[in-house]
Structure formats: structure tokens, C-alpha cells
Amino acid sequence: xxxxxxxxxxxxxxxxxxxxxxxxxxxxxxxxxxxxxxxxxxxxxxxxxxxxxxxxxxxxxxxxxxxxxxxxxxxxxxxxxxxxxxxxxxx
Amino acid sequence: xxxxxxxxxxxxxxxxxxxxxxxxxxxxxxxxxxxxxxxxxxxxxxxxxxxxxxxxxxxxxxxxxxxxxxxxxxxxxxxxxxxxxxxxxxxxxxxxxxxxxxxxxxxxxxxxxxxxxxxxxxxxxxxxxxxxxxxxxxxxxxxxxxxxxxxxxxxxxxxxxxxxxxxxxxxxxxxxxxxxxxxxxxxxxxxxxxxxxxxxxxxxxxxxxxxxxxxxxxxxxxxxxxxxxxxxxxxxxxxxxxxxxxxxxxxxxxxxxxxxxxxxxxxxxxxxxxxxxxxxxxxxxxxxxxxxxxxxxxxxxxxxxxxxxxxxxxxxxxxxxxxxxxxxxxxxxxxxxxxxxxxxxxxxxxxxxxxxxxxxxxxxxxxxxxxxxxx
Numbered sequence: 452x453x454x455x456x457x458x459x460x461x462x463x464x465x466x467x468x469x470x471x472x473x474x475x476x477x478x479x480x481x482x483x484x485x486x487x488x489x490x491x492x493x494x495x496x497x498x499x500x501x502x503x504x505x506x507x508x509x510x511x512x513x514x515x516x517x518x519x520x521x522x523x524x525x526x527x528x529x530x531x532x533x534x535x536x537x538x539x540x541x542x
Numbered sequence: 543x544x545x546x547x548x549x550x551x552x553x554x555x556x557x558x559x560x561x562x563x564x565x566x567x568x569x570x571x572x573x574x575x576x577x578x579x580x581x582x583x584x585x586x587x588x589x590x591x592x593x594x595x596x597x598x599x600x601x602x603x604x605x606x607x608x609x610x611x612x613x614x615x616x617x618x619x620x621x622x623x624x625x626x627x628x629x630x631x632x633x634x635x636x637x638x639x640x641x642x643x644x645x646x647x648x649x650x651x652x653x654x655x656x657x658x659x660x661x662x663x664x665x666x667x668x669x670x671x672x673x674x675x676x677x678x679x680x681x682x683x684x685x686x687x688x689x690x691x692x693x694x695x696x697x698x699x700x701x702x703x704x705x706x707x708x709x710x711x712x713x714x715x716x717x718x719x720x721x722x723x724x725x726x727x728x729x730x731x732x733x734x735x736x737x738x739x740x741x742x743x744x745x746x747x748x749x750x751x752x753x754x755x756x757x758x759x760x761x762x763x764x765x766x767x768x769x770x771x772x773x774x775x776x777x778x779x780x781x782x783x784x785x786x787x788x789x790x791x792x793x794x795x796x797x798x799x800x801x802x803x804x805x806x807x808x809x810x811x812x813x814x815x816x817x818x819x820x821x822x823x824x825x826x827x828x829x830x831x832x833x834x835x836x837x838x839x840x841x842x843x844x845x846x847x848x849x850x851x852x853x854x855x856x857x858x859x860x861x862x863x864x865x866x867x868x869x870x871x872x873x874x875x876x877x878x879x880x881x882x883x884x885x886x887x888x889x890x891x892x893x894x895x896x897x898x899x900x901x902x903x904x905x906x907x908x909x910x911x912x913x914x915x916x917x
Contacts, residue, residue, distance in 0.1 A: 468562075468565075472566055476573040476574050479574045486828060489750065492577070495581050495756075497580055498581075
């Protein structure tokens, strides 16, 4: 269980960094491609696979962010409900 | 919490953030480095030997007369050498068809939407005199080659270029060669080495096909690659004609049927097929700056112009934009013309030496266009 929690934490930590790394790499490729389109930095087998990885990282990041927001909203709602219940009790 | 401890905590947090950000940047740089290494640096020989689409016979049949001979006649074909858009009608009024009609049967197309840039003609050249000096005259049994050095402009505006005016009895004498004699990616050699390895009398740089995995590559009648990318294509046919195509107007099946001898993917195409400079070029404004250039032009079947423009050397030659290159080719009488690899790659070789002045260090390239040495 502890081990699984460690893996989960590592994945949650890695996902955004993966997006940052690949995003920065693709911006570099875009610039290189603009300077010399014939070399095809954006149009080759290696960057095709990297782009797939980029999409997967972003997809997972999006899901993670959405779930965190959901959790945060749920927590806030719960806190608000608890505060209101306490207020009613006091009254 | 004491203010001092709070400050210490904030400082260590900032340091952590900076270290993590640096780590990400390093990882990104490593990622880019690995891609550059495998895509641009490490040589890779392709096992594919290519499909022979035109035989290269031992004895080449004469098709055209050379200047001064009986039967010699300049007969430029106007209006059908440049194919720009889908459905463009050629000079006979025949439409080249829609984008989807049969083009994707054999040739795969990827279109990444390269920008088109507008023409800005150099009108100052109209008033300037061009100094022409003949530096090579070679006539053999199969071709007639005259190379002239031309200079236009003065001081920082001066442009120096070399024009190889070539007549051949058969287009099969205009050959191409790969670096190390091998078809592959990132396989490069210096142009003079490739020339010597192929017993070339004369050569210019090609389209640097080895820089990329895509693009149409036909060399000496052998089809090596058939991906149409977002770059204009130039095809030299066995009947001696030369045509240029935009990616959407390129019909691979028709090209093969007509009998292609050479095909290059670099561009852009420079003229409209009847000798006029195009209104737009398939390139970026960054690449349209003044640079050394190489180009091939078609005047008539059996008559070609190969041009190398020197550059990046103010006072000797500043280089030219794509538009200015097109103007040069038009002025030389070309009906169709096509930009080849330039910059440090731009070179013109003749008898064991370069005729032009290289801009910087000699660059190893993928391929050349050449004439074989003869008695």
C-alpha cells in the first residue's frame, strides 16, 4: 500500500514535468523548422512518437487537474456545509 | 513563525523552484539533443535500392544537336513547365485535375502549410550593367559547357554569380550522385570528393535530400522515395523537358508515366513556365534573405542553366533573395527554374577545383548534379 502511494506520488509529480519538457522541446523544434523547413524537425518518425507522448502526458495532466479541482471543490462545498450546519446549531 | 525563519523557508523554496525549473530545461535540452542526434547527425543507410523507372543504357542515343551543328534549333516550350495549383490548366488547356484524383495512389502527401511570400522585384538591377567574363569553355562529343562569371552592382550591393550554360545531346548526360555512392540519411561528403568519386568534370550542389526522410527522390532514372511534402518539386524528363510542381499540383503517376530522369525536392520553383518570375514563392521570409544560392533552369529540351550565386561576403557578393534569383534565371532565358540547396552548400565545381568562392567552411552535402568528364 505504501509502495503504491509512493508510485502514485511519483507519477503525479512526473506528469506536469513531462508536459513541460516535451512542450519546451516542441517549441524548439518549431523554431528550428521555421529556420530550415527542409530538415523536417517536426515531420519525422521520432517527433511523431514524441508528439504522441506529449499528447498522452497532456491528457493525463488534464484528467489529474480536473480531478484535483473536483476534489478541491468538493472539499470546499463540504466545509461550507459544515460551517453552515454549525452556525444553525449555534443559533 | 519568526520572520527570520520565514525568510529562510521562502529562500529555500525559491531555490527548490529554480532547481526544478533548471532540471526541466535540462531534460528538454536532452530531449532535443537526442532527436537532433538521431534525425540530423547519425548516418543511416537505407536498404531500399530504389525502383528503376528509366534504363541508363551503355550507349546513350543522341536526341539534340549542339550549338553550331546542323539541325541545332532553340525551341523553348512556353507555358506548361510550371504547375502551381490544383486544376491549373496547362498551355493546351488541359486541367491537371483536382487534389484527390489519383495523386495519392502511389505518392503519399503530407502538407504542413508552409507560407507563401510575395514577390519583391529588384528594380534597381534594370539600370545596372552586368560584367560577364567567360571562364570555362568545354565541348565534347556529348555536351557543350560554357561557364561565365557575372558581376552586378557595387560595393556592399555587389552580387557575383556563376552561370553554367549547358547543352547536352541527351538529358541522360546530366547526372546526379549521392555522397559515398549510397542512398541514405545524414550521409554526407564534400562536393569535390563526390565529384572526384564520380569522375565529374563539372558539378553543383543538389537538393540535400539526405537531410530529411521525406520528399520525392528520383536519381538517374531510379525512384528512391515518393513522399510529397510541403515543398515544390522539380522533375527533369527523359525527353529533355523540365517541369516544376507545387505539392498539390504534383501527380506522381503522370510523372512516372512521362518518364522522369531526375526529381528534386527543395524549391521553391522560381518561374511560371514561360520565363516570368512568379508572384509568390513557397518559402518563409526568413529564408528569403540575401544568401548564396544554387539553381537549375530550363531553356529548351537539351539546354539548361546551372547557376551558383556567391554570398555573405560584402564587397564581393552579398548573396541574393529568392526573388532576385528568379530574376537572374528569367534574364538568362529560362522558361522554368528551381532553387536548390544554397547557403554554405552552394558550390560550382570544375576540374578538381571550385569555380565560386565558398561562403565559410566547405560543407559536406548529400548529393550533386554533375557532368561526367570526357575526352
